Amino acid sequence: MKENNVSRRDFVKTLGVVGVGSMVGASQTLAQSNAPAATAAPASVKPVKIPTRTFGRTGVPVSMLALGGIFDIESNQFVLKQALDWGVTYWDTAAGYNGGKSEGGIGMYLEKNPQTRRDIFLVTKDDGGGLTPALNQSLERLKTDYIDMYFLHGLDNTTKLNDEMKAWVEKAKADKKIRFFGFSTHKNMENCLQEAAKLGWIDGIMLKYDFALMHTDAMKAAMDAATKAGIGLTAMKTQNKSPIATETEADLKLGGHFIQRGFTQQQAKIKAVWENPQIASLCSQMPSLTVIQSNIAAALDKTSLTAADHAALREYAEATRSRHCAGCAQFCEAAPGHQAPVGDVMRALMYHRSYGDPELARTVFRQLPETARRGLASFDYAAAERACPHGLPIAQWMREAGELFA
Numbered sequence: 093m094k095e096n097n098v099s100r101r102d103f104v105k106t107l108g109v110v111g112v113g114s115m116v117g118a119s120q121t122l123a124q125s126n127a128p129a130a131t132a133a134p135a136s137v138k139p140v141k142i143p144t145r146t147f148g149r150t151g152v153p154v155s156m157l158a159l160g161g162i163f164d165i166e167s168n169q170f171v172l173k174q175a176l177d178w179g180v181t182y183w184d185t186a187a188g189y190n191g192g193k194s195e196g197g198i199g200m201y202l203e204k205n206p207q208t209r210r211d212i213f214l215v216t217k218d219d220g221g222g223l224t225p226a227l228n229q230s231l232e233r234l235k236t237d238y239i240d241m242y243f244l245h246g247l248d249n250t251t252k253l254n255d256e257m258k259a260w261v262e263k264a265k266a267d268k269k270i271r272f273f274g275f276s277t278h279k280n281m282e283n284c285l286q287e288a289a290k291l292g293w294i295d296g297i298m299l300k301y302d303f304a305l306m307h308t309d310a311m312k313a314a315m316d317a318a319t320k321a322g323i324g325l326t327a328m329k330t331q332n333k334s335p336i337a338t339e340t341e342a343d344l345k346l347g348g349h350f351i352q353r354g355f356t357q358q359q360a361k362i363k364a365v366w367e368n369p370q371i372a373s374l375c376s377q378m379p380s381l382t383v384i385q386s387n388i389a390a391a392l393d394k395t396s397l398t399a400a401d402h403a404a405l406r407e408y409a410e411a412t413r414s415r416h417c418a419g420c421a422q423f424c425e426a427a428p429g430h431q432a433p434v435g436d437v438m439r440a441l442m443y444h445r446s447y448g449d450p451e452l453a454r455t456v457f458r459q460l461p462e463t464a465r466r467g468l469a470s471f472d473y474a475a476a477e478r479a480c481p482h483g484l485p486i487a488q489w490m491r492e493a494g495e496l497f498a
């Protein structure tokens with residue numbers, strides 16, 4: 093990792109406040125006033141730039157924090173400017189985010205600020221259908237001639253990564269429409285990484301990865317295989333959010349532990365992921381300056397998590413196991429009589445209830461096969477529930493999803 097010599101202390105000083113708790117309060121004021129934070133910096137303070145890490149064999153240095161674009165970027169252009177000013181140059185979007193307003197918002201920014209394009213590591217993803225028209229549409233919306241990293245969106249196996257796909261990738265690279273290629277994955281991540289590592293032509297993967305998943309033997313082996321193959325890795329969904337949104341004793345306990353340490357629990361969760369150097373960048377949804385500032389403060393802070401911190405995270409993961417879906421659909425979706433894409437429905441529920449983004453939840457839900465959507469409430473989930481290592485009440489949550497998204 094390339095370190096720069098700006099610390100969290102300098103960053104906090106830049107904002108003119110004294111601690112993380114105070115910083116969040118000040119950030120809200122900044123966000124509400126829509127004032128660029130940099131204007132408040134004393135002249136003696138160096139400009140904040142977040143550290144970079146090398147993205148696998150591509151050799152490209154990317155900001156260790158990536159701007160996740162699942163929000164209305166068209167209406168929040170100031171977030172892009174401030175992200176760039178602070179060195180958050182890895183921008184992630186997808187054709188389907190906010191009905192195209194995410195890509196459109198980035199395009200709006202690049203049209204007005206074309207000189208910034210070379211500084212940005214721009215990532216987008218297809219949205220089903222034909223790849224060439226999807227790529228051309230993304231280029232048009234993003235107002236750019238090339239995508240730095242083009243991901244197939246949401247793979248749960250690697251069957252699409254065949255010779256035909258490889259030829260398409262080679263042509264898109266030769267045409268200079270994309271620089272690098274890979275995929276994102278929320279389900280069966282470990283198997284996807286292992287299979288991709290054997291192919292030799294996958295440049296990058298964005299995967300669901302968090303403080304709970306990162307310690308399993310299967311995940312560690314998959315990360316090792318992908319890293320050995322030179323695949324650049326981006327972590328997403330690092331907060332381990334749930335398809336239900338209730339706060340429990342465990343949340344309060346974890347929050348209390350980290351406040352004593354000077355962090356929020358959200359900051360601790362991303363610091364845990366960053367402690368794995370195999371992760372080149374961590375993608376976080378950052379629709380406001382408040383969230384960006386909190387994440388940057390965590391990135392600049394050089395305090396390592398202690399054994400007690402890791403123990404607190406593990407204890408939390410264990411205590412909340414029965415309300416978190418780990419994306420291990422190889423269990424529930426392989427159960428006898430399986431009919432529903434349980435893992436995808438869980439993700440839609442999480443977007444709706446924990447991310448507070450009903451539009452994205454509906455987009456994910458609408459992409460499921462119609463037979464699965466229609467039958468959601470009536471399928472038999474007994475075998476899937478027996479197979480689920482987290483003991484999730486799959487039948488109940490599938491029924492709730494069916495009603496919620498009807």
Ligand code: SF4
Pocket residue numbers: 416417418419420421422423424425434435438479480481482483484486
């Ligand atoms: S419902 Fe259970 S088995 Fe299925 S993906 Fe979620 S945690 Fe894994």
